[in-house]
Amino acid sequence: MTTEATLEKTLSRRQKEVYDYIRLFIEDNGYAPTIRETAEALMLSSSSTIHSHINTLIRKGYLTQTAGGVRTLALTKKGKRPKVVTQAGIMRWIQDQGIEKTHDANVYNLLSDLQEGIQSGRIC
Incomplete structure (x- = not known):
């Protein structure tokens, strides 16, 4: 061959x-x-x-x-699939952001709401 x-x-x-x-x-x-x-x-x-x-x-x-x-x-590019956002990936990203340490209230509220929405099942 x-x-x-x-x-x-x-x-x-x-x-x-x-x-x-x-x-x-x-x-x-x-x-x-x-x-x-x-x-x-x-x-x-x-x-x-x-x-x-x-x-x-x-x-x-x-x-x-x-x-x-x-x-x-x-x-390689041949085998790569498009990136898919998963709940686990979002949760890992939120944890990496260190929302407990952020001083920006808007960022903290947004990330906290996102995290709570995923955990509660409101966001799938």
Whole structure:
């Protein structure tokens, strides 16, 4: 199979699982998971299987990797999905803002109301 044919071929179910895990891990943590973390998360005992899937994802253009380091995987534009705002993401952002420490009453009220609305289910 030619390289071009490999690039156009869709992801297998397992490749998609590996890619989705890596993508979510990077989005949540800001850095890539290790091979071992990925294998454990997907309940695979062989790290060589994960290596194989990652190499395929790199060849297909979904990931890139910087040589010589751990946690050097990165997402490419091909595999990125549009950002989706989740309640958990909003709550994490509110906590990061440190609303208890803000001196601006308007900001405090807005963030407090947003946080309360999410927790109560008023905002879905």
